[in-house]
Structures are given as structure tokens and as C-alpha cells.
Amino acid sequence: MSLTKQELDEFREEVRAWFEENKPADPGFLLPLSFMEVGTDEQFYFLRDWQRKVYEAGYLGMAWPKEYGGHGKPQALQDIVTREMIRQKVPFMTNTIGLNWAGPLILNMGSEEQKKAYIPGILSAEDIWCQGFSEPDHGSDLGNAQLKATRDGNEFVLNGSKIWTSLGRHAKYMILLARTKQNTNNKYEGLSFFLIPMRIPGIEVVPIRKLTGEYGFNQTFFTDARISESCLIGKEGEGWQVAMATLAFERGAVGGQAGGHAMMSREVAEVVALARTAQRGGRPAIEDPTIRDRLVQFVMEERSMMLNSARSRIKALNVDRPFSIPMSSKLVGSEYQRRMNQFALSLQGANAAYYVGDDLAYERGQWQRSYFNAFSATIGGGTSEIQHNIIGERVLGLPKS
Known part of the structure; x- marks a missing residue:
């Protein structure tokens, strides 16, 4: 089922309006940055209820079959929803492992009994994996x-x-x-x-x-x-x-996930804002040519990842190495987040030593927390070292030794 540009644009506006109206208010406690940081019951129940609300609104599992609890709609619609969730920085979907790994696996390799038993609960967040x-x-x-x-x-x-x-x-x-x-x-x-x-x-x-x-x-x-x-x-x-x-x-090398984002990633625009307020020799750090050059490099990297994501969906642009972008996206994205968060800390000078809970911490210590947590993504799903080997062997065809 193909959709016209007008239909996609109308759906995008519908989704944008729904998330603007339904985005949860600050719960009054620290929310985790990804599913790997869900540690307390209050965090878990808040995020579980949020996923259920998104699913019941029809914005999760849109491309999964109706007979298992999905909505049986084109993947393009789910992609629009996911991008809007990221843009508006709404809380992530807590059942990430179910939505993105277990669910697609069961749909592709599971028995009919397993699909009926597991898929509906994955989407509604009733069954966490x-x-x-x-x-x-x-x-x-x-x-x-x-x-x-x-x-x-x-x-x-x-x-x-x-x-x-x-x-x-x-x-x-x-x-x-x-x-x-x-x-x-x-x-x-x-x-x-x-x-x-x-x-x-x-x-x-x-x-x-x-x-x-x-x-x-x-x-x-x-x-x-x-x-x-x-x-x-x-x-x-x-x-x-x-x-x-x-x-x-x-690792995102194969599609079929239910949608939604798995973590709250920082953007380079936030680092630019930090550079405008941070001081270097009594002047805004952004006036330093070296810092400006680093910021431009981050802007270029962020833009290239966005364009590569779009390119990966166009078969004609991926003839020579069709899996190169999907298989490298996890490595590139996780290392980018780690380096960008580290640079943001360097802009804070001695204040970078403050952490969450310290009154003098910039933005309540969220950059420090983001930096430490960024290492999780460079390890989970295969360390960056393992990812380099996989890309070298399976994408570039290099020998193992």
C-alpha cells in the first residue's frame, strides 16, 4: 500500500499534534535516559504507562500484523511517528528489547502459537522482555x-x-x-x-x-x-x-521493529547552546575558533547520520554495499554520542566535576550523567571493537587475521 505525499504530510501533522498534546509532564523524579537505566519502580511504571498510551493511540506496532495486536499499516507511517517522538523528545519506549529484538524475531522465526502468545503483550508493555x-x-x-x-x-x-x-x-x-x-x-x-x-x-x-x-x-x-x-x-x-x-x-541492520525510540540522545544544538553560555578567558566559549571548528565537525557528523539513514532506505543508492549503513549505524551513533557528551563536559571547565544533585552543576548535572551513560551503548549489542571487526569482515570483506 503506497501513500501519497499529501497523505503522509497530513499524517505527520496529526502525529505532531497528538504528541504535543499528550507529552507527559515532568513526573517530579529523575527519568532514565534509556531502557538500560530503568532502575526504580516509579520510573518503570511511569514509562510502562506511557508506552501503553502511545500504543492505544495507534502509534506503536503500526506495521505489525493486525492478528497479533499490530495495526497492519505501511512502515512509512511508523517511521514518521518515531521521528516525531525523537524530535519532540518525549519519553522513550521502555519495552525496547521486546519491541525491537524479541518481537521482530518472533514474527520472523516463531511459531504461530508463540506469535499469538507474545506479540500483543510486547506492544502494550504488559509483558516486559x-x-x-x-x-x-x-x-x-x-x-x-x-x-x-x-x-x-x-x-x-x-x-x-x-x-x-x-x-x-x-x-x-x-x-x-x-x-x-x-x-x-x-x-x-x-x-x-x-x-x-x-x-x-x-x-x-x-x-x-x-x-x-x-x-x-x-x-x-x-x-x-x-x-x-x-x-x-x-x-x-x-x-x-x-x-x-x-x-x-x-543493531538495526535488519528492519521490522515496532517503532519508538530507545534512548534520549543529546543533539549538537544543545552543545552549541552550552558553548554560548560557557566561558573561556572571560568570553563565551563559542567565540574560540578551535571550539567553533569542533562544533562544526559535530554538526557535519549529525547531519551525515541523518542523511545516511534516509539513504539506507533507497536501494539504488546502496547497490555496492547494501548493508554498510545499517551495520555501521550502531557503531557510529554510539561513539558520536560519547564524544559529543565528552566535549560538552570539556566546555564546562572545573564545573564538569559537579554531578546530579550538586547545586552548582550545569543543567543539574545532566551532561555528566549523559556522558557516563553513553558508554552503555558502546558496549551493549556488541562493543565498538567487535562492531569494527564485523564491518571489516562482513561489509568490506577483509580477512579475519
Whole structure:
């Protein structure tokens, strides 16, 4: 179903008006910057209710099939909604893992029963999802996952632990990569992928306090936790292929997500405003030629990412390396945010030492908090080092050694 420019423009105005009217007021407490910082119950319930409101208004899961709770409309409409949410800086969608990773995976690889059971709750935020990939001793070596899933009749018994399970304390389900076969010649052949319930005996979620003082991360322990074999997605022993499909959704290399943004990113316009008020030798920092040059570089980078995003949707402009932009967007975007936040701190001089809660902190210490939290995105979904390797090998065709 193709839409005319007039229809798209009219829809854009409708969406803009709805978010302007329904954007939540300041709740009176510190909101997290991304799903990786949701640590308190009041943060979680506020964000869950917001996602449900957006979904019930018809602005989430717009391109997902109607029979599973979606709206069955063109993807172009969902893209408009997502861009407007980012533009207006409304709160992010807290069920990010469900909307962007688990949901698309289930729609593409799950059984009919799994689609009917899981997709509606993902969209409404009734069922929150977390991810069980990284382990304490095997963070970036996903293929060497050691959490055991031992078959016992028509059940599997889980033993081991996963770490960095964002939203784990509030999650109802987890996407889990576990080892179902030991001592294989190829470590990838012994892995299986599960959609597991979190609220069962034998699963304990322990919050991890971050440098920022927040508790968005958790470690999840499994001690003889029993799950049904119906939790498998894909075949037993083929978990690595399912995990790679999941990471393609997580990194944005493949489309099919439900929409909405996952984090509150800073923009270069905010750094420019900071440079106008920050002082260098008694004058506004923005008058320093070196600082102005850095700001121009950030402006160019931000604009190039926006144009590349548009370019990636035009097949004729991506003939030579069709996956180069999608596969590099996570790396480029996360590192850009880290560097830009760091530059914003440098503009504050000695005041950069203040943090959230300090009366003298600029903008209540939000730049400092943004800088620390920016590192999460450079690690989650594959570290920047891993991303460089993936791009080199899979996009550019470079040898592994």
C-alpha cells in the first residue's frame, strides 16, 4: 500500500499534534535516559504507562500484523511517528528489547502459537522482555556461552548466570542463549535459543549499581530452573543462527521493529547552546575558533547520520554495499554520542566535576550523567571493537587475521 505525499504530510501533522498534546509532564523524579537505566519502580511504571498510551493511540506496532495486536499499516507511517517522538523528545519506549529484538524475531522465526502468545503483550508493555546473552566470564565471546540448559524429558533445566540484563527486575520474559550440548567440535553447534518466563522458581535477579548511582543493570542467576521445551525458538542446537538474527535486529541492520525510540540522545544544538553560555578567558566559549571548528565537525557528523539513514532506505543508492549503513549505524551513533557528551563536559571547565544533585552543576548535572551513560551503548549489542571487526569482515570483506 503506497501513500501519497499529501497523505503522509497530513499524517505527520496529526502525529505532531497528538504528541504535543499528550507529552507527559515532568513526573517530579529523575527519568532514565534509556531502557538500560530503568532502575526504580516509579520510573518503570511511569514509562510502562506511557508506552501503553502511545500504543492505544495507534502509534506503536503500526506495521505489525493486525492478528497479533499490530495495526497492519505501511512502515512509512511508523517511521514518521518515531521521528516525531525523537524530535519532540518525549519519553522513550521502555519495552525496547521486546519491541525491537524479541518481537521482530518472533514474527520472523516463531511459531504461530508463540506469535499469538507474545506479540500483543510486547506492544502494550504488559509483558516486559530482557536479554540473556552476556555472561560474567564470556562478555564479548557470545559463542562461548556456558549457561547450561540440560534436557530432562520435555523440559530443560537451567544452571548458570547472565549479566547486564537490563530490565531484568521488571521483565516477565527473557530471550536466552544457552548451551544444550557440551564438548562439541564446534562451540556454536551446542547452543539453543529460548523464550523463557522470568517468574519461575530457580531464577534470581540481582541489581548492579553503576558508576552513575543507578541500577539499570542486573545479574541473573539460574539454579535448577525448569522450562518447557515449548520455550525453544528454532531447533535445538541451532541457537547461534537465531542469536545472529536477533543481533541483526538489535543493531538495526535488519528492519521490522515496532517503532519508538530507545534512548534520549543529546543533539549538537544543545552543545552549541552550552558553548554560548560557557566561558573561556572571560568570553563565551563559542567565540574560540578551535571550539567553533569542533562544533562544526559535530554538526557535519549529525547531519551525515541523518542523511545516511534516509539513504539506507533507497536501494539504488546502496547497490555496492547494501548493508554498510545499517551495520555501521550502531557503531557510529554510539561513539558520536560519547564524544559529543565528552566535549560538552570539556566546555564546562572545573564545573564538569559537579554531578546530579550538586547545586552548582550545569543543567543539574545532566551532561555528566549523559556522558557516563553513553558508554552503555558502546558496549551493549556488541562493543565498538567487535562492531569494527564485523564491518571489516562482513561489509568490506577483509580477512579475519
